[in-house]
Each structure stands twice: as structure tokens, then as C-alpha cells.
Amino acid sequence: MSTSAESQSHLQALEDESIFIMREVAAEFERPCLLFSGGKDSIVMLRLAEKAFRPGKFPFPLMHIDTGHNFPEVVAFRDYRAAQLGERLIVRSVEDSIRSGRIVERPGQDNSRNRMQIPTLLDALAEFRFDAVFGGARRDEEKARAKERIYSFRDRHGQWDPKNQRPELWNLYNGRIHNGENIRIFPISNWTELDIWQYIATEQLEIPSIYYAHKRPIVIRNGLVLPISDLLPALPDEIVEERTVRFRTVGDATCTACVESPASDPWQVIEETAVTRITERGATRVDDKVSEASMEDRKRAGYF
Amino acid sequence: MDLLRFSTAGSVDDGKSTLIGRLLFDSKGVFEDQLEAAERSTVNRSAGPIDLSLLTDGLRAEREQGITIDVAYRYFATPKRKFIIADTPGHEQYTRNMATGASTADLAIILIDARYGALVQSRRHTIIASLLKIPQIVIAVNKMDLVGFSHERFLEIQRDFQPFVDQMGFTGVQWIPLSALNGDNVVTCTDVAPWYHGPSLLEHLETVEIAPVDVREDFRFPVQFVIRPNLDFRGFAGLLAAGTLKVGDEVLALPAGTRSKVKQIHTHDANLPQVSAPRCVTVLLEDEIDVSRGDMLVHPQRLPWVKRDFDAQLVWMDATPLDVTRPYLIKHTTRTVRVKIAQLLYRIDTNTLEHVPAETQQLNEISRVRISAAQALYLDSYESNRTTGSFILIDPLTNATVAAGMVVADQPADEQAVSTLSRIDRAAREAHNGHRAQAILLAGTSREAQTQFARALETRLFHRGAQVLVLDTESARGDLAALTATIRLLLSAGLVVLIDLPLDTRAERDALRRALGVDDVVEMLIDAPDSPTNADFHRPVLADCTVPLRRAGLDAATAQAVTWLADQGLFGTHRVVSPGAGI
Structure with a gap:
């Protein structure tokens, strides 16, 4: 910096x-x-x-x-x-x-x-x-x-x-x-x-690739974009689609949602973050909604 | 983009949470899911379509009771600035939370309800902001919509409150009429108050000048951590708390008193030619001098106070009141030492600023105390530096943080501790003066006669070629440590010091003798007592000589005293130690 x-x-x-x-x-x-x-x-x-x-x-x-x-x-x-x-x-x-x-x-x-x-x-x-x-x-x-x-x-x-x-x-x-x-x-x-994100950008920090845009099979559940994997299988009636997404947090893979985004570098993420209207946890944590x-x-x- | 930290204080009713909610909401610092959560909540629904205050009350107990009980930190940013809000409750029982929020703030928002004008609570918040030396305040007259945005009403409130604010010494004061509920003059100025030509609250927050970084020459660098990965790198890491430090600058290390020069100012990114407060850096010195955590590197000509005894304002933060008989720990910069509260001087009424006599100090009370520390601290007044002038007190048994303190500017006269800076030592001065440095405690039977004798003896010694002075011990105000330190300083300057102590001070005399060391003090008894009324005081064993003032008269008595002192080697190379001798 x-x-x-x-x-x-x-x-x-x-x-x-x-x-x-x-x-x-x-x-x-x-x-x-x-x-x-x-x-x-x-x-x-x-x-x-x-x-x-x-x-x-x-x-x-x-x-x-x-x-x-x-x-x-x-x-x-x-x-x-x-x-x-x-x-x-x-x-x-x-x-x-x-x-x-x-x-x-x-x-x-x-x-x-x-x-x-x-x-x-x-x-x-x-x-x-x-x-x-x-x-x-x-x-x-x-x-x-x-x-x-x-x-x-x-x-x-x-x-x-x-x-x-x-x-x-x-x-x-x-x-x-x-x-x-x-x-x-x-x-x-x-x-x-x-x-x-600004710090990641100015310090040119390496971060795991899934923080940036990539293609991934997902389902939409309760308004959240959920990545489908062995840990988080789709429910029988759900339609699995491939979308371009990135993760805002990378916690527990069974309850961490992603967001649809084309952002492929930290500056693009910053642009998106600056205008986003949903908190990091609100967009991505299934468990925090359970109780206030x-x-x-x-x-x-x-x-x- | 820079950073502004500001504090707010207030209760549920005065619209503080709504104002913050409005700032966050209108500046898009609030997110849709938080709004959704606020809408889901059912408490306190009276405030409009969505209750903005629900965005800020975080703990279950707060939501249940509809109150704010702690400091909450909020964040938002505009393209011009990042903001950190310390949001605190305003009731008297939360003074400690207000002080916490205010401790790091550059600006405080004082909220006034337009219907009621400045209340006790507004005054208290203003006083706390002033005590904690927040430079800027905004007086936000809220709920202006309920008084029809009346200019008349606004002026009335201003006339009533401005004189009080003027006494507080803020750098900047901005009055803003607004309505948090409707958003008038919060983010943008609406047309509801055409008579108001100032900025909106947010415009003011975005543009107000942040107190410039302290770039005086007298830098202060409390050493926090020593980084020593190998023999070639010995760095003192810490936060530069004041001033500017350059490579090549001479520094003095406290408490050792040793000097060196700055060899390198290291950061992980680059070595810097110079650095200004407040920055975290690692300082490397030219010489291998002994420095560790808790020490302070300072400008050799501009020292902080080096004090064990000092006066401060305390905000009490613990449910258990202050106990002057108990030891506490003080954490000041990176130094933690034991202290006692030597004296509770008075309590400060946070509603009126009046000084109230006090026996003890309870939770949320603010007082002025005299503190006595086991080791010297390197202090500045809080007014001149928020880092080197602030401290916390910790209960060593419970480990609770029991108080926050601010070092006051007007300190009692006391130790001028650092005589070690001198390159000419005491022996050299004694050789130059042709006499020993010597403290002489006078013990009279009448104070008047004692003082008269002291002055006559001074004159006679002076004519004999001695560097001598009579110390007015009243000026030490009973502070024995301060008196001892002063005498030490005078001795290190090679002087003969005549100490004119009040009469009935046997314990103090003994303590002084012990503190200074037997070699440096003789006690001179002026006239043996006629009767044994005060026998303890005149125990002859404690006086090194007796001068017959009444019998011989002033001239002869002082002459005899000088002769005795000369016999004891005052003008030679031997120390004056000859207990029990009479003349």
C-alpha cells in the first residue's frame, strides 16, 4: 500500500x-x-x-x-x-x-x-x-x-x-x-x-479462485443462489442450472450461497460491492436467517 | 478517501437511532436484508413505515426493551469519506459508554429535540465531548418538522445553548436544523427551511476538517514490541503517538536516559525517510542501547513529564466504587504499572460542570484525582496529546477495566525528574564550586526564628563562596515525593540546600532523610528546647548539631554553624557526617 x-x-x-x-x-x-x-x-x-x-x-x-x-x-x-x-x-x-x-x-x-x-x-x-x-x-x-x-x-x-x-x-x-x-x-x-476488497486490490493479494466469476451448477432456494455439490445436493423438485457466479464468503459448503456475477478481478468486485444492496451475510449465510x-x-x- | 470517526449519544425518544438509520439508509450504508429484518421485527412500530431505529439496536435485550445499552459501531462510506459511528445511549447511567464512544471520535453529534430545546442530557453529552477533547461538534436540532421548521424556534434554542457551548473549547461548532424522520437536511438540504443556508448533516460530515495530525517536533514513540529476527536487525515497533520522526534524528530513551540516533524507519512496504503521527513503524537505532516494551523514545530537548505523582480526570466504569486504599494497575501507552489513588480531589457534576466534594467515586461519575504510581510514567496532558495523555485503570483482582483517565494540564508542582540529561555530573560541579552539595534540614523551636536563621545562614555561606539556596517547602504542598525529587535535582546541580520545613513534621523529616540517603542530609537543631514539651521532635540523636541561636544571637549562631559545617568538610572533600556533635 x-x-x-x-x-x-x-x-x-x-x-x-x-x-x-x-x-x-x-x-x-x-x-x-x-x-x-x-x-x-x-x-x-x-x-x-x-x-x-x-x-x-x-x-x-x-x-x-x-x-x-x-x-x-x-x-x-x-x-x-x-x-x-x-x-x-x-x-x-x-x-x-x-x-x-x-x-x-x-x-x-x-x-x-x-x-x-x-x-x-x-x-x-x-x-x-x-x-x-x-x-x-x-x-x-x-x-x-x-x-x-x-x-x-x-x-x-x-x-x-x-x-x-x-x-x-x-x-x-x-x-x-x-x-x-x-x-x-x-x-x-x-x-x-x-x-x-480494496485492500486485496491495492495489496495485490492472492485469494482462492472461487471468489471470482466462474461457472457452477446452482439452484435457487429461498431466494439464495446455492452451489450444488455432494455436500449440498439439489432437492428432488429443484432445477439445477449452470450460472456464472462468485462467492462473497467461503464458509461451510453446506450453507454458503454464491451470487451471480461476472466480476473476475478485485476491482470489478469493488464496483459491485459498492452498489450492492444486500449484506455479505444476508446474501450468503443460510443459517443466520433462522433467528434474529x-x-x-x-x-x-x-x-x- | 479519508476516515472520520464520530459519536452520537441519545435515548430512544430523541430520534438518535432514527437519525443514524436515516444516514445509513439515505447514503445506502444500509442493506436490503437489514431493512427486511427491521420490517420483520415488531417492536417500536410507532416511528413510521419502517422503524429505522431497528437497524441499529443489535442485542436481544435491547430489542426486547426497546433501548440501547451499549456502544455500537456503524459504518458507511460516501465517495468522499469513510465513516465510523460510535453510537451510544444518552442516559446518565451510560456516561461510561458515551465516554468510550467519544474517546476515539473526531466529531460528536449533539442531538436536541426542537420541541424541548437543550435538556440536561444534551448538556451532559456536550460536557463529555469536551472532557474527552473531541474537536468538532454538530448540534443537530431534530424534529424540526414538529415545530414547522420555525426559524424563530431555532434561534431561541441557539440563544439558550450557545453560551454554554462557548465555554467548552471546541474547535468547530455547526448548528443544523433537521428532521431525521422525513430526511430533511440529513443527506441533502430540502426546501423546508429556506432560512437555513448551511450544509446538510452529511455534507458537513463529508467536508469538516479532521483535526490535523500532530506534527510538532516533540515526537513520542512508545515502544510496543521488539522485533529481533537476527543480529543485524533490532527494531522497536510501535505507534508514533506524536510529532514527526526522521532518519538521523537524535532520540532519548526513557527511562534509561540514553541517547542514540534513528538509523532506519522500517515498514514492511519500504523504509521511510520520515514519518508523522499516527503511524505504525519499526525504528532501528544507531547504537545498541537498552530499550524494551514500555519504554519511550522522545525528542531529547522536548521531554514529556516524567512523573510518578500526577493529577487526572477519571471516568469511573465499574459497579464497584473507587477504593482509595486499594492498589490498581494503570495502563498508559504500552506501560502497565501499579498505582494508588492518593487523593480524590473532587467530583465533576456532569450536568453543571460544578466541582463537588466527594468521599468516593461511583459508576459513571467523573472526578479529579491525584494518582501515585509505583514507577514513573511519561506523560503529556490529554489536551496536548490524546495518546500520551490517556490511560485506563484495571482492578488487579477481577481484571476489570474500572476507569478511564485523562492527564490534566495543570499539574501540581513536583519532581522535575530528568537531571540525568546533564553531561556535567555532581562531582564535577562540587569540584568547580569548591564545596560539597549538601542538604541541611533545619529544626527550630519557632518557625519565624527558623526562617530568619535560614536566610542569615544562606547569606553567610554565599559570602563564603557557596552556591546555596533556601527551599520554601510550603510550595511542595505536602507532596514529599515531589520535595525529595526537587532536593535531589538541586543536589545534582551541586548546591547547598537549606530546607525550611514546618515545625511539627518529625515523620516527614525522617522520611526525607531516608529518601535522600544519610550521606546527603544533616539536621541542624536551632536551640535545644527549654522544656520537654515536644521532646519527641527534638530527640537530639536525630539532629547532627545544635546551634545556640537565642543565647548567641543571629550573627554568632550562623558563624558557628558555618564553622561546624566547614569542620565537617563542607568545603573540602569529606562528606558532612558527624552525628550528635554540639557546638
């Missing part, structure tokens, strides 16, 4: 804020880790970590909670990027938790693993005794997140208590915790979807 010292651009201001937060965590916590899924927000997080710590190594490992419901392009990109950076990547999988009996899959059509990954995440935190976990959540994504702090305190059970959050003033973050507690850290809280407070409920249970 441009380094000229004139009036600070908004991306520069956001970047500096995020770098400051990452360094603060690295300095004050004993065992941080950074959640890296291969998705665009976590790719931006890795670039920010490079800016914060190079020429040194990252003072924390990367970790992915693998739902087993990933898009193959994204998992491949995850491994490629971690190797390219020469940083350690830990993978813990929901499949393993299911096999070991920690998690029981809910029967029926809604087998999203957003909620199911919570025990796997909490187990991994305990296994490595991580006391601070970086996540790429943004406040523009959802109403509960709009009220979550940058340092989101979690008790021994990983739970978030929205009514008992630590006040956060200036850039003075309180990272003090007792044993067994941890803090989820959201360095890109103040970034919007548009900021992320579904994100708040998941967070209370330990979700990011």
Missing part, C-alpha cells in the same frame, strides 16, 4: 489500527494463535501480520478449525499460503470430534457445521492452552458483532457475555485474564467488506 505521508487514507488508518492491535497482543499474551481458514478476511489478517512482524517470524502459529465442509479450492489455498509464508499451521477437524464422540451430528437437512465447530475450537484452545485467538470477524457483518469489543473476553467455557464487556477506550486494550480464560481478538473489527439473534446465541456459546 502507498506509504506517502500525506493525509492518511482510510485504508492506511485501518491498517495501522490492526497492526497496533496485533503487536499489542503479541507483547501481552503468552500463547496467541491466529485463525486462518483460507477465506479472504483471514488472508487480509495474514498480510497485516506480515506488516506487524516482518522481518521476524509471526510470534504465533496459524490454526484452522476444519469443518470438513470446505470448498476444496479454499483448503488448497490455506496450505499453499501457510507454506509460502513459512509459518506453522495447526489443523483441528470437526470430523475428528465427531469420530471421537465429542460432537453428534444433527439429523436432517440442516447439517451446517457453524455450531458444530464450537467444541472442536474449544478443545483446540485447551490443547494448546492458547490465551488469545485472532479472528477475522468484522463489525459490519452482523448486529451482534457491531457491539462486540476488539478484545472479546471469554470465560473458562469460551462464552461471550454481551452485557459484561470491558470498556474499550482509545487504543488501550485490557488483555489481563485469569488462568483458563481467553480473549478473542478482532483486529479488523472496523473494516467493511468494501475495505477488505442467531449470531448472538452462537457467540454466547463460544463461537467467534
